[in-house]
Amino acid sequence: MHELSIARNILELVDATCHEQGYSGVETVRVNVGKASGIMTDALVFAFNCAKDETLSVNATLEIHEIPVGGRCRECNSDFISQETIVLNCPRCGGAAFEITTGHELEIFELEVDG
Amino acid sequence: MKVKMVKKILEANDRIAAGNRALLANHKVEAVNLMSAPGAGKTTLLEKTIRALDGRVRIGVIEGDIQGTHDAEVISGLDVPVVQINTGGACHLDANMISDMLQEMPLDELDLLVIENVGNLVCPAEFDVGESAKIMLLSITEGDDKPLKYPLMFQKSEVLILNKIDLAPYLDVDMEKIRSDAKKLNPDLKIFDLSARNGQGMEDWCRWLEDKVKSR
Ligand SMILES: [Zn+2]
Numbered sequence: 001m002h003e004l005s006i007a008r009n010i011l012e013l014v015d016a017t018c019h020e021q022g023y024s025g026v027e028t029v030r031v032n033v034g035k036a037s038g039i040m041t042d043a044l045v046f047a048f049n050c051a052k053d054e055t056l057s058v059n060a061t062l063e064i065h066e067i068p069v070g071g072r073c074r075e076c077n078s079d080f081i082s083q084e085t086i087v088l089n090c091p092r093c094g095g096a097a098f099e100i101t102t103g104h105e106l107e108i109f110e111l112e113v114d115g
Numbered sequence: 116m117k118v119k120m121v122k123k124i125l126e127a128n129d130r131i132a133a134g135n136r137a138l139l140a141n142h143k144v145e146a147v148n149l150m151s152a153p154g155a156g157k158t159t160l161l162e163k164t165i166r167a168l169d170g171r172v173r174i175g176v177i178e179g180d181i182q183g184t185h186d187a188e189v190i191s192g193l194d195v196p197v198v199q200i201n202t203g204g205a206c207h208l209d210a211n212m213i214s215d216m217l218q219e220m221p222l223d224e225l226d227l228l229v230i231e232n233v234g235n236l237v238c239p240a241e242f243d244v245g246e247s248a249k250i251m252l253l254s255i256t257e258g259d260d261k262p263l264k265y266p267l268m269f270q271k272s273e274v275l276i277l278n279k280i281d282l283a284p285y286l287d288v289d290m291e292k293i294r295s296d297a298k299k300l301n302p303d304l305k306i307f308d309l310s311a312r313n314g315q316g317m318e319d320w321c322r323w324l325e326d327k328v329k330s331r
Contacts, residue, residue, distance in 0.1 A: 002207055002238035009124050017120055031124065038241055038267045086266040088299045096299065106125060111118045 003040060006106070007047035010062070011055045013108060018056045026060040028112035034067045035085050036103035041066065069103030128242055131210035135217060135245025142222035144175075145331045146230060147324075148208075148244055150268060151252035153234030156278045158186045160252060160311040161229060165193050167321045168227075172328050175225045177216050179208045179233045186231065196221055207238035210245055226328045236261070240268040248273040248327065255279050259289045262296035269300045274307065276320060281310040 014029055029048075033039050041064045048062040070081045075095030081102075082091055090098050123129065139146050151157050165174050175196040178187040187199040198219045200212050213230065220228065230246060232239040240249070251272040253261055256279055262269050269275065275297055283290065290308075297304055305323070309316030 002205075002241055005205065005207070005209065005238075005242075006124055009127060012127065013122050013124065017118075017122070021118070023118070036267070038237055086263065086300070088296075096302075106123065108120055108122045108124060111120060113116055113118050115116060 002038075003043040004047040004051065006039060007044060007051045007062075010048065010108060011051055011057055014060075014111060015056050017111070018113065023111075023113040023115065024056070025114040026057045026111055027114065028061050028063055028110075029057060029108060030063045030065065030110040030112075031108050032065050032067050032105040034069070034103040034105040036069050036100070037106050039106065065109075067102055067105045069100060071098045071100045071102075073098040125242070128210045131214050132243040132245040135210055135213050136247070138217055139222070139228065139245060139247075142225070143331060144222050144225050144228050145328045146228040146246045147327075148230045148232055148239070148246035148249045149252065150232045150236075150239045150249060150272070151234060152236045152254075152257060155234070155252045155254040155257065156311050157231055157234070157252055158189055160276070160278060160309075161231060162189060162193065163311045163314065163317060164229075164321060164324065165190070165195055167317060168325060172325055173224060173226045175220050175222075175228050177208075177213065177220070177228065177230045179212075179231055181206070181233055196225070202233060206233055206235045207242050208232050208244055209242045213244040226331075227324070236265040236268055240271045247331075250274045250276065252276045252278055253293070255288050255290060255293070256282060256286060259292040259296075262293060262300055266300050269297050269304065272301070272304065274305045274323070277306065277308045278311055280308045281313050281315060 045062050052058050068081050069087050072079050073090040073095055074097040076093035078092045080091050149157055176190050178199045182201050184199055187197055191197045198216050249272045251268050255277055294306055307320045309320055
């Protein structure tokens with residue numbers, strides 16, 4: 001259950017940002033989670049809700065934006081997006097010489113805050 | 116009101132990991148993060164490795180366990196510095212736990228620090244602890260479907276050790292499938308076949324480790 005550690009990290013970062021910028025509470029925390037990051041999104045929401053007491057996010061909802069796995073193939077020179085969690089071959093040409101460019105994200109990108 | 120921010124969620128962990136890495140580099144200590152599922156044979160491998168490198172590489176061990184001290188007791192019987200972390204339920208070690216333990220370690224007297232992670236194929240791969248290489252141990256008794264089920268650990272590791280190969284004749288496991296799936300996930304992955312129990316293949320692995328320490 002590393003989702004609990006991840007949730008605690010999110011709550012700490014949000015609290016730190018709110019203290020820095022003078023916000024008193026949070027309504028929504030929006031995060032990007034790549035499909036290849038190894039995070040179970042349901043477990044992350046569950047962990048967030050368990051851990052949010054006594055933080056500025058106590059009334060907040062965690063909103064997860066899942067980012068698909070994407071890559072750039074050096075054999076057919078195309079960019080691709082996959083619905084899979086792992087990509088072993090370029091979906092266009094079947095080649096193996098590609099780089100994964102998206103799908104490992106794990107970041108907070110937006111908060112809805114009270115003034 | 117909307118507030119835009121871009122914060123890597125593991126930023127705090129990664130910052131502490133960078134500090135650990137710098138501290139280890141200052142003391143010229145190479146650190147490897149040994150990861151596997153429970154029962155893959157990490158402690159036996161470590162025990163045999165320490166014996167094999169006795170007199171050649173000065174090794175210290177950080178032993179991570181959810182609870183209990185059994186593995187640490189096995190290792191401390193070998194007369195190397197060992198500290199134990201009980202994560203109290205957490206399924207992985209993080210950089211902060213390692214940072215605390217580095218204070219307890221006689222770093223100036225070490226060439227190599229082995230961090231034996233908690234037995235789990237998912238979470239340990241997620242957390243940088245400041246190691247210079249991640250080593251994954253897979254027992255062939257676990258089956259040949261593991262690379263595609265747990266891709267992240269294969270992708271992040273520099274070395275894959277296939278352990279318990281002495282059992283291959285008794286198992287219905289396709290070792291070539293493990294190797295080729297693992298290589299597809301990580302073309303640079305270095306693979307060692309060995310049996311920590313009977314010593315087969317241990318030499319190649321130990322030589323790799325010794326070379327890694329020497330080239331630091
Ligand atoms: Zn292609």
